[in-house]
Amino acid sequence: MIKKTDVSITTWILIAFGTVNIAFLATGKLGFNGKGLGIITAVAITLAMYSFLYKDNPVFKIAENIFVGVAMGYSIIIVWFNILKPDVFEALIVPMFKDTGNAPQYLVIVPTLLGLFMFLRFSSKLSWLSRWSFAFIVGMGSGIAIPNFINAILLRQLEPMLAPLYTGSFWGTIDTLLVLIGVVSVLFYFFFSMEHKGVIGGVSVIGIWFLMIAFGASFGYTVMARMSLLIGRIQFLLKDWLGIIQ
Amino acid sequence: MEKLLKIDRRILFVLVALAVTIPLLFRFKMPVPPTRHVKSMYNKIDSLSEDSHVLISFDYDPSSKEELQPMAHALLHHCFKKNIKVIGMTLYPAGTGLAEKAIKEIGKEYGKKSGKDYVFLGFKAGSSLVIMNMGEDIYTAFQEDFYGKKTVGMQALKGVRSLRDIDYAVNLTASGIYEAWIVYGKEKYNFDLGVGCTAVMGPEMYPFIQSSQLTGFMGGLKGAAEYETLVGHKDRASAGMAPQSVVHVLVVCFILFGNFIYFASGRKK
Amino acid sequence: MNFLKRTVPMIIAFVMGVLMAFQYYVPHEASQNLLKVVTRWGMIISGFAMFIGAYSLFHMHWNRIKHKVSGWGYSIFMFFGAGIAIISGLYNGGELFWNDKQSGTMFDWIFDYVQVPAGATIFSILAFFMASAAYRTFRARNKEATILLISAIIVMLGRVPVGTMISQYIPIAADWIMTVPNLAAKRAILIGVSIGVIATSIKIIFGIEKAYLGGGD
Numbered sequence: 001m002i003k004k005t006d007v008s009i010t011t012w013i014l015i016a017f018g019t020v021n022i023a024f025l026a027t028g029k030l031g032f033n034g035k036g037l038g039i040i041t042a043v044a045i046t047l048a049m050y051s052f053l054y055k056d057n058p059v060f061k062i063a064e065n066i067f068v069g070v071a072m073g074y075s076i077i078i079v080w081f082n083i084l085k086p087d088v089f090e091a092l093i094v095p096m097f098k099d100t101g102n103a104p105q106y107l108v109i110v111p112t113l114l115g116l117f118m119f120l121r122f123s124s125k126l127s128w129l130s131r132w133s134f135a136f137i138v139g140m141g142s143g144i145a146i147p148n149f150i151n152a153i154l155l156r157q158l159e160p161m162l163a164p165l166y167t168g169s170f171w172g173t174i175d176t177l178l179v180l181i182g183v184v185s186v187l188f189y190f191f192f193s194m195e196h197k198g199v200i201g202g203v204s205v206i207g208i209w210f211l212m213i214a215f216g217a218s219f220g221y222t223v224m225a226r227m228s229l230l231i232g233r234i235q236f237l238l239k240d241w242l243g244i245i246q
Numbered sequence: 247m248e249k250l251l252k253i254d255r256r257i258l259f260v261l262v263a264l265a266v267t268i269p270l271l272f273r274f275k276m277p278v279p280p281t282r283h284v285k286s287m288y289n290k291i292d293s294l295s296e297d298s299h300v301l302i303s304f305d306y307d308p309s310s311k312e313e314l315q316p317m318a319h320a321l322l323h324h325c326f327k328k329n330i331k332v333i334g335m336t337l338y339p340a341g342t343g344l345a346e347k348a349i350k351e352i353g354k355e356y357g358k359k360s361g362k363d364y365v366f367l368g369f370k371a372g373s374s375l376v377i378m379n380m381g382e383d384i385y386t387a388f389q390e391d392f393y394g395k396k397t398v399g400m401q402a403l404k405g406v407r408s409l410r411d412i413d414y415a416v417n418l419t420a421s422g423i424y425e426a427w428i429v430y431g432k433e434k435y436n437f438d439l440g441v442g443c444t445a446v447m448g449p450e451m452y453p454f455i456q457s458s459q460l461t462g463f464m465g466g467l468k469g470a471a472e473y474e475t476l477v478g479h480k481d482r483a484s485a486g487m488a489p490q491s492v493v494h495v496l497v498v499c500f501i502l503f504g505n506f507i508y509f510a511s512g513r514k515k
Numbered sequence: 516m517n518f519l520k521r522t523v524p525m526i527i528a529f530v531m532g533v534l535m536a537f538q539y540y541v542p543h544e545a546s547q548n549l550l551k552v553v554t555r556w557g558m559i560i561s562g563f564a565m566f567i568g569a570y571s572l573f574h575m576h577w578n579r580i581k582h583k584v585s586g587w588g589y590s591i592f593m594f595f596g597a598g599i600a601i602i603s604g605l606y607n608g609g610e611l612f613w614n615d616k617q618s619g620t621m622f623d624w625i626f627d628y629v630q631v632p633a634g635a636t637i638f639s640i641l642a643f644f645m646a647s648a649a650y651r652t653f654r655a656r657n658k659e660a661t662i663l664l665i666s667a668i669i670v671m672l673g674r675v676p677v678g679t680m681i682s683q684y685i686p687i688a689a690d691w692i693m694t695v696p697n698l699a700a701k702r703a704i705l706i707g708v709s710i711g712v713i714a715t716s717i718k719i720i721f722g723i724e725k726a727y728l729g730g731g732d
Binding site: 034038039041042043045046049050052053058061062063064065066067068069070071072073074075076077079080081083084085087088089107108110111112114115116118119121122127128130131132133134135136137138139140141142143144145146147148149150153154157158161175178179180181182183184185186187190207208209210211212213214215216217218219220221222223224226227229230232233236 | 519520521523524525527528529530531532533534535536538539540552553555556557558559560561562563564565566567568569570572573574586589590592593594595596597598599600601604605612613615616622624625626627628629630631632633634635636637638639640641642643645646649659660662663664665666667668669670671674675691692693694695696697698699700701702703704705706707709710712713715716717719720727728729
């Protein structure tokens with residue numbers, strides 16, 4: 001049910017928005033060109049998105065759906081120009097029918113077929129063929145992951161843990177010891193095959209403390225990240241649109 | 247007193263908006279002393295000679311643009327100022343528009359030309375597969391650049407065959423792709439890697455810094471502001487430090503005040 | 516038929532898995548060429564896979580319109596946005612889609628002035644909700660929550676310039692939190708997750724984990 005007050009608020013905002021932009025266009029502050037009209041469009045979308053802070057409303061939903069559509073449309077076109085056109089169309093298909101000076105790359109037939117098989121997932125009779133494509137990707141990914149993860153994460157992350165505790169300074173040594181205690185205790189906490197009682201229970205409690213400090217730090221950094229995004233948008237409104245800050 | 251806890255959230259929203267807007271309007275400046283992790287990245291690029299190759303992977307989309315685009319700008323200013331050849335690419339489809347704009351605009355400021363002083367390779371899907379393919383041969387991974395020009399023989403890529411020939415790689419990331427760069431790139435093909443990440447991901451970088459798998463990292467807008475300070479090109483990130491400080495103090499006040507009321511009212515649920 | 520439907524994919528996963536795992540240990544040119552070829556194949560398949568996501572999205576919104584689900588009208592705007600982006604991309608500034616991508620076209624305009632502001636703004640809304648949640652729900656209810664809260668406050672102040680202005684020790688404390696307890700916890704999580712990745716990969720290769728095959732026969 002749309003309230004009368006909401007309609008009047010929307011009307012006033014639209015009038016104010018229209019007046020400001022007409023004034024900007026008339027005075028030349030915003031050019032009557034792609035950039036000027038683009039900034040007005042971007043501001044309209046920004047404000048439509050922020051209208052959600054007042055409450056969920058149709059303007060927000062429309063902007064949200066347009067965004068989802070544009071983002072998907074953009075990805076499709078980028079995939080065409082960056083992958084399918086150079087790696088399939090120009091590498092395999094065009095040289096098969098036209099002399100481009102390059103021989104067709106027949107090896108590309110394999111991934112093209114496997115790629116097309118993926119679409120059969122939506123067919124009731126041939127969906128099993130899509131499994132071949134997924135098996136190829138998943139099998140290959142798994143095989144590649146095993147040695148690389150052992151080397152780059154397990155061994156490389158354990159390496160600093162095997163270094164001597166004494167680092168040359170008292171506090172440095174304490175910190176190294178704390179890192180060692182922290183890693184071991186958190187790993188104990190995540191070890192669910194044994195009941196967390198007695199010594200294991202005690203060690204995993206220390207693990208929880210380490211985790212809590214780390215989660216606190218992550219919360220702090222998350223606040224930082226979200227506020228940065230907001231600062232960026234306010235900078236856009238004040239600088240690029242209203243031009244009241246340099 | 248408990249009524250204060252049930253305050254309309256829109257009042258809190260207005261306070262947040264004011265905490266960001268007022269410092270931006272009054273432009274009070276705050277010192278941004280560079281931290282050692284950002285300095286390491288800066289020093290690494292600064293130590294490179296002319297015509298060295300720095301690869302920047304712009305692995306983010308508009309949702310994290312406000313944090314990562316200032317980093318990209320600061321890095322590009324540094325590279326172009328030092329006449330370093332920049333190789334740009336992205337593993338995000340929506341990263342193409344942002345990356346292209348950044349390289350093109352900043353390259354123009356320094357009179358740099360596409361194909362000669364820099365190359366933007368565009369987007370490829372498959373993250374870790376792309377990294378490994380580039381590790382074997384950059385020219386099979388990217389047979390053409392973003393504009394459809396053949397990469398073989400391109401002046402900006404002179405002397406580069408694979409990731410092993412890159413002097414420094416920077417992954418600007420908003421997701422776990424940095425891990426793929428470490429696991430399937432840096433460790434496999436042995437090149438120096440730095441990361442510029444969103445602040446949310448900042449805490450995840452510390453184990454990799456200690457194990458020397460990363461040369462340095464920039465975390466969030468603050469990291470970008472530090473790099474801007476080092477390059478001597480203060481821009482949006484530096485301007486954002488005043489509101490960032492004020493809004494952090496506001497959130498801390500919210501937490502403390504919320505807890506004060508909670509305890510004062512007898513810790514009721 | 517069951518052989519083609521279930522056994523063949525498991526054979527493909529096994530062969531590819533074992534082949535690629537062994538490839539890592541063979542620094543021969545042929546082995547490197549193999550890696551080059553299959554990773555390129557994987558990249559092309561991943562390109563096709565992106566269309567699966569597109570199909571799912573369009574299918575879902577089409578069904579909403581078709582069955583007149585509550586709020587179906589908004590789905591029309593999704594198709595409108597996608598349509599404009601796709602048409603302008605295919606038109607490619609008059610060069611059409613089989614030629615090289617042109618710069619500065621309507622397609623780029625839509626990205627710069629629709630997708631970028633919308634994407635950036637929608638995530639910045641979270642800033643307001645985080646502040647609100649901090650006020651309403653972030654309580655020192657017990658020992659663990661108190662540790663979390665203190666750590667969060669120190670990091671929040673220590674990581675912005677104002678922290679130094681309040682006390683020179685705040686950034687030092689924040690730095691210590693990041694480089695000692697945070698590092699330890701993150702490293703432990705990293706090791707745990709990696710063991711998980713390796714274990715799952717082994718299960719996939721040997722056909723114990725078959726979720727990727729989906730349901731049905």
